[in-house]
Amino acid sequence: MRGLQLTFTALLATTTSLNAAIVPLDRWSFRSANGSVRVDNASVPGTSHVHLMEAGVIGDPYYRFNEREYQWVAQEAWTYETQVTLPSDVSSKPTLVFETLDGVAHVTVNGKQVATTANSFVSHRIDVAAVLLPGVNHIQVEFQPVLQYTRNQADTYPYFVPATENFNTWTEPTRRSFARKAGSDFGWDWGPAFVTSGIAGPAYIEFGEPVVKLKDLQVVQVFPGGKEDLSVVDVTVRVALDGGKAKHENVTFDLFVNEEKKTTILTTIPEDWKEDTAIELLFRLENPKLWWSVGYGEPYLYGIRVDAWNSDFNSTLSHKIGIRQVELVQDDTHAGNVAGKTFYFKINQVPIFIKGANWIPADSFPTRTKASTISHLLESVRAANMNMVRVWGGGRYESDLFYAECDRLGILVWQELMFACGMYPRDTAFLQNVLKEVSVQVSRLRKYTSIAIWGGNNENENMMEQFVEAPIFPPGTTFNRDIAVVDFTTLFVDLIRPIIVALDSSRPFVDTSPSNGLYSVDPYVKRWGPTNGVAFGDVHFYDYNNDCQDYRMYPRARFISEFGFQSWPSADSLHNISSKDDWDSFQAFWKFLKYRERHENGTTQMVTQLERRFHVPFPFRNEKWLGEVSDVQDDKSFGFSISKRIESYLYLTQIQQSLCYQTAIQTWRRGKNVELGMTMGILYWQLNDIWQGSSWSSIEYSGRWKSLHYVAKREFASFIISIHKREDSKAAEVYAVSDVNEDLHVDVVYEIRRTKCGSLVKSIDRQAITVAALESRLIEELDIEALLDHGATSCHHRSCFLHVHCVVKSSTTGLETAACEDTYHFFAPYKHLNLGWGEVAAHSVVKTENGNAVVFSVELVATDFVALFVEVDVPGVLGYWSSNSFLMVGNETKMLNFTVSASENVDMITVDAFSRLITVNWLQKSYDNSVEDVAVQ
Known part of the structure; x- marks a missing residue:
């Protein structure tokens, strides 16, 4: 055969510990089912599209219309093959390990099937002692087309299991609920559908077993003085063991904290010790340095190292941990706009206003996501004053690097399990598959300080309302909410919740987002019903038809875990995946642009928002024109070239998007005030992009910050001045919003300036306004007509604007303690302003x-x-x-x-x-x- 051969000599350089060695399986042949497409020397980790790209069989899948052209890749069965040559005296107990098999796979060794896998979120360890032979061994992994698998599963299931279907997406209906694989691989309303498959993680053979190997650790923190006394913490480090089951005497376990030995125990590991047996090591810290999220202090990490050894072996495991408390507070309240329950996080007994965004997969092809990409995105989160990301349930559990970076940077993580926007089956095989997945992932991730909350899924309860109102069912079928409630409860309440409680009771768990929370925890009773209420739980809010810069449209909710508006990527991003011809005529560009639109009516919604306040270049003013026009040579109001008009339109969509978010964020940050909703968290949709297309992102696929990300940085600052005009009043209300944990004195200067040149018309000073710690308060109501004073200044709504400066000082020291960005307020839409021209x-x-x-x-x-x-x-x-x-x-x-x-x-x-x-x-x-x-x- 033409497959690759690996020899046992690789063992010499890959010793993991005494009596254990591995042979890496990183080179394979890769072929289609009929052999018409073949790649020799394919590099693993990798997936179908990546192998074909690297071999030159296909081009960049993101280029122009290639997603459509490369549908055949997902519809094909793909086979990996390699060979390993072993000596006659090979060590015993060989284990074939695949850390990620992305898709539905059948694994054979020397012609004998040794495993069938259908979960991309767990590793697979296969005992191959009975099938490996001295000499040449043939290993084969065959991937079935995932869409074929999900549709077959759906067809044989007793009833229809619905999931959302995406606009302009070739894979629909995907029946994706039946595959334990990233939901976004099938397409979403912000990304493409490639449904890639392959050996997406390291693959190797382990020979023998380590005598004892430190596998993983869990850290449990207890504050003996009670949760309000953080001066002393008792830390238990539970170290999971892996390896042989033989008895081991006189094993020493040493625990080091910041390289200082804190604990030593000498113990005997019994002969019958079970897999994942844990050894507990305890230490105490007095006056510990606490870990804080962005904006509230330093995310200090202690270095932990555990050494296990005796005369036969040694093994070491290191990790960094933060000392911190996390609590989700849901107390009864009768204050504010509606009686209900609070929903906010406390870190180290300090109420934290959550400011952040939702994280989606950084690429359709996970093996080409670089560590530098993850680091850049998370550095961008911190740089924009965000303190939380929500790892959305339609993607993937992220890499250890991701969570380690969040720990280092002080970014809290709302970690969802990988279920989103649909119902899921509950047959025995599916539930057993999920049980293993959740156990593996929670055990892996619970050691990371940054994880603040576990979420069961994204919008699955919410979908019950949508499926009733807008059914997407095959002819002859209807949505049965009673069955959906049982399905939901079986999976997320009866199966998943007990696993999380058993493995990590230190963090809160919500079974879905959004939700109305619970009537009670014991017994566990959900507050079923429409999930858009503002008095309980968290809210997802989307409204594309009303004016996004009207503060009244935003609900006075306790916590907003999703909201957003779309824009297009920059011209530079689109140039990278388009041809020159796509920019030569509006007809060509419109065809290219519409192909990348996956949110139905998204372009119309963007233009509708734009037209309220901006001049929109023809012919983008009306989507109907775009469908009819064959070419546009000139327009008097926009005389420059076609490509310049296109670039202008793309730029304006990003500006308008940022203004939408600015209004929403300011509204909800003012809403921290009890009378305005008791809002304590904003996670916008979405942080990043998976490709170059229209989306809700603030960072483009290239890593470039959109206007939105810079606006988020300003609006998520620890202190802001927020100005808005109430529709029932002639006054402009000025709020001071502080997330600083001390009382402040604020000096404010109000300036009226001319829109043409910015010259100063008048100025009003306000000194030492008191703002309490963590407060949102109204500090001034400005009479707009008196401010403009038409007769004395010749100012009117189109010719002048309000410019606000502020200085923030500590009320105790008098020193500047927080930055305060200048704020502007215009009294007319931008398209009606008397603007000047210059450079x-x-x-x-x-x-x-x-x-x-x-x-x-x-x-x-x-x-x-x-x-x-x-x-x-x-x-x-x-x-x-x-x-x-x-x-x-x-x-x-x-x-x-x-x-x-x-x-x-x-x-x-x-x-x-x-x-x-x-x-x-x-x-x-x-x-x-x-x-x-x-x-x-």
Whole structure:
């Protein structure tokens, strides 16, 4: 055969501990069922599309319409083959290990089937002692087409099990509920459908068994003085053992904390010890350094190391842990807008206002996601003042690197199990499969400090309402809510909840999101019903038809775990996966754009929001025109080229998206006030992208921050000033919102400036306004007509705007204690403002290096006009600016810092090269083709 051969000599370099060795299986042949497509020397880990890309059989699946062209890959059965040559005296007890088999697989060794797998979320250890032979051994893994498997399972199930179906997606109906695989692999309303399969994790053969191997650890923290006394903590480290079952005497276990030995025990491991037997080691810390989430303190981590040894073996295991409490508080309340229960997190006895976003898989092909990608995204979370990410239940359990980075950065994790937007089967085989998966994943992840809560699924209870209102059932079938409730309860309450309680009772568990919470814990009784109520639990909120900048549309909910609005990626991102021809005519570009739209009516919804406040370039003003127009050569209001108009439209969608989120975030942060809803958390949809298409993301697939991410950074700051005009009043209300855990004195300056040039018309000072710790309060009501004072200033709603400065000081020391960004309020839509025209240019660039950090400092200068939504870009360089998408007044100079991602080859990025890459855009420039990029001076 043409398969690869591996020899036993590999054992010499892969010893894991005494009497144990491995042979890595990282090179395979890969072929289609009929052999018409074959890749020799395929690298594992890998999956079907990745192997074919690397061999040149297919191109980039994300390019143009390739998703459609490469449907055949998911519809094909694929076979991996390799050979291992073993000597006659090979050690006993060989185990074939696959850490991830993504899809439905049949494993054979020397022609004998040794395993059938159907779960992408667990590792597979297969005893192959009875089938491995001295000499050449043939190993084969055959993957069945996943869509074939799910449809066969659905067809033979006693009743129809519904799940959401996605617009413009070739795989539908997928019947994805029957596969334990990332739901987003089948397509979603923000991503493509590739349904890839393959050996997506390391593969190897273990020979013999380690005498004793430290497998994993769990950390249990108890504060003996009670939960309000954090001065002393008792820590139990439970170390799980793996290896042979023989009796071992005089085994020493040493526990080190920050390299200081804290505990030593000498014990005997009995002959009949069971798999995952745990050894407990205890230590006490007095006045421990606590771990805090972003914005509340340092995420301090203690280094833990356990050594196990005797005369026959030694094994070591290390991990970093944070000392912290986490609590989800759901107390009865009769205060605020509606009686109900609170829903907020306490970390170390401090109520934390949650600010963050939802995480989706970073790529359709998980084996090509780099560690640097994960690090860049999570560094971007911290840089934007976020303290939580929600790992969404339609994707994958993330890598250990992901959670270790969250621990290091102080980012809390709402960890969902991988179930989303549908009902699921409850036959015995499926439940047993899930039982193993949840046990494995909870055991793996519970050691990470950052995980704050376990979630059973995403929107599965919520789907019961949607399936009743908008059924998607085959002819002759209907939705039976009674069956759905039993299915839900069997899986998430009766099976999954007890596993989590047994394995990790230190964290809260919610069986779904959103939900109305529980009537009681014991007995466990859910508050069934529509999940959009504001008085209990968490809420998911989406409204694309009403004005997203009207604060009244946002519900006064306790905790918002999803909400959002769409935008398109930047022109640079789309250029990377399109051809020049796609930009030469509106007809071609529209075809390309619509293909990448997976949220039905998404483009119409974006344009509808845009038209309320902006001039929208023709022909994007009306989707009906786009369907009819064959080409557009000119339009008097937008005289520049077709490609420039396209770029203007893409830019405007990102600006409008950021304004939607700005309104929502400010509304809910003001809502921390008891009278406005007692809101204590915002997790927007969504942080990242899986490809280059329309989505709710704040970071593009390339890693570039959208306008939204910069706005989130400002609106998630520890202290903000929020201004809004009530529709039933002529006054503008000014709120101070603080997440600072001390009382503050705030100095505020209100300025009225002209929209053309930014010149100052009038100024009002307010000194030493008191804002209590963690408070949201109304500090001023400004009479708009008196503020503009038309007769004295010639200001009106279109010609002047409000500019607010603030300084935040500690009430005890008088020192500045929190940053306070300038705030702006316009009295008319942007398209009706009397705007001036001018230029914004970069005037100098300086490169500085501090260890591994490389920063480019750029001086930005505006001429005599007000530039709205100024955006600075450096196409092709991964990193982020200290600020972006901001306003500049006439003749203002602004210093910006660009932090280069650690993944970039910074030595290759000179000051000259960086300067040449800089582009600057602003609102008026997107309207006018006479303003070209100005070279750095």
